[in-house]
Amino acid sequence: MEPWFWMWLVAAVVLSVAEIFTAGFFMLPFGIGAAIAAVLAYFNVALTWQWVAFVGLSSLLLFTLRRFSDRMTHEPPQKVAGDRLIGRAGIVIETIDSHTGTGRVRVDREEWRADASIDAAIPEGTPITVVSVVGAHLMVEPAPARVAE
Template structure:
């Protein structure tokens, strides 16, 4: 058991190398935790201390980094990406029927797959408004005759 620190350091290296090939800072914290556990093993602490330090360090660093990231990461504003179509008006090119999984609308000069917000069938030719984007489909509602 005196050579357990090699195992911890190998695990730390594997996590840190894995972090290089992945997005985010998820594996890095496990690598740091394993390195701390390896240091405790070198100092002669028992397995309970090593595991406790590994889990505590990884958990605390993960929690702190999440809060830090949330503080500086801004939610994408409306009008960026597909969300720019919310509120836009268009026309149904192909009947929107959730059961048949059909529906095509033209918004501006682009054609999009569409779903009805109520699940009702919307016939071709009707004017609609986009209320949200779900995946690659626009969710639309039918406009009143005056809208």
């Protein structure tokens, strides 16, 4: 066995173990590429082909495993501040009048300044739905009436 076999084998082990301490499948493709190059070195394949196999397979696996990893671990971004309230129901605690810029709502135990998304006042006590957030104001509309069954 030639020295390249041992160098590839050590590189494969070191890179594969290093993957444990990194995130995102970055070292593993190089470890697998080095292992394949070690197999080629064991069968006395020319050094050039060992390097071609290492670089080619490592590159291919890097992009493939990263895309797979991203797809498997992709989580939608967490909504923050008022954005998390979009679509939530609440109640008007101070009449909302878009002309005077007054109005407050309570959504999930939180009170927010509110503006109406419609061109009409929304009286106190009206159930609402949050449709968007503009700065520190919630844009709301009256909630659809529930049909009694």
